[in-house]
Amino acid sequence: MQFMSSWTTNDKRTLLHFSTATLETFCQHIQNNDTDCEAGGLLLGSVHGTHMLIEQATAPTALDKRFPYLFERMLFGHEAIAMSRWVMSQGTVRYLGEWHTHPEDHPHPSVLDRSEWNRLSAKRQDKRLMLAAIVGRKSLYVELVPSSGRGSVLDPIE
Template identity: 30%
Template sequence: MNNNEITFKDEYGNLVVIMTDVVQLFKKYQQLLPTTPESAGVLIGERRGRHIVITDISIPGKGDSCSRYQVDRKGEHHQKKVDEAFIKSNKTKHYLGEWHTHPEKYPIPSSLDYNSWSKIDASNGNIVFIIVGQENMWLSTKTKSSFNLFNEVTLE
């Protein structure tokens, strides 16, 4: 993964931009060693028309349950981070979705991932889902009940 922002594009021209600070955090949590547990958090940022800009994320912390092949984001700090970003940005930054890692080079969602995501309400706009792998990142948005896959980006 490079040190710059990353832009994803779908077949309709919709963009999801991941800012540099977020890319750096994703790099920190990649499961590159056999002992590294899965990590997860929420995505925070702005909707700019039909485009999405991810400016921050929450990271694993107290209350979360992490193992090599599973993560359960239970900590209250995730919601607190969203609330603080909303207030500090004068209501321009919001919850945008979820991220987590997989211990595989080219991550793909599991049935557990899809089951969990299907419970998230996307009636107020696209929800972004990111899986950070060892060499690649998977990204999709969900609108109501359908998923829209974005182009993959190779991590350096």
């Protein structure tokens, strides 16, 4: 599977780039079979004005709750990686959002996804929109999520 690495909002004011390592993490967790469990983690990277470079997607940990149609990220593990990256980068690599898989070719957020994204976006200390990505079997769904309602869906750049 080859996902596009560069994405933009409709107005082209926000660009984001997924690193090769991030895309590899996504590909390692695609739910190719109906019995495969959802996976997910954090999106870590740097902010450049309105643009973002996603450098890392944390992989699921043994403590995360994983089922074919549900992923619940537990605090322990992911936050330790995020804090370590923050400290080592002197504050340039930060939490940008969340990712998880769906057992469908072209994923779309569920009602549960939306409510969780809005809750997480509202908790952001830097007040930035939260980046949310869903990894499907054939494509990604990428959105910048506000603390309430729907956000800006991003499209891949060819």
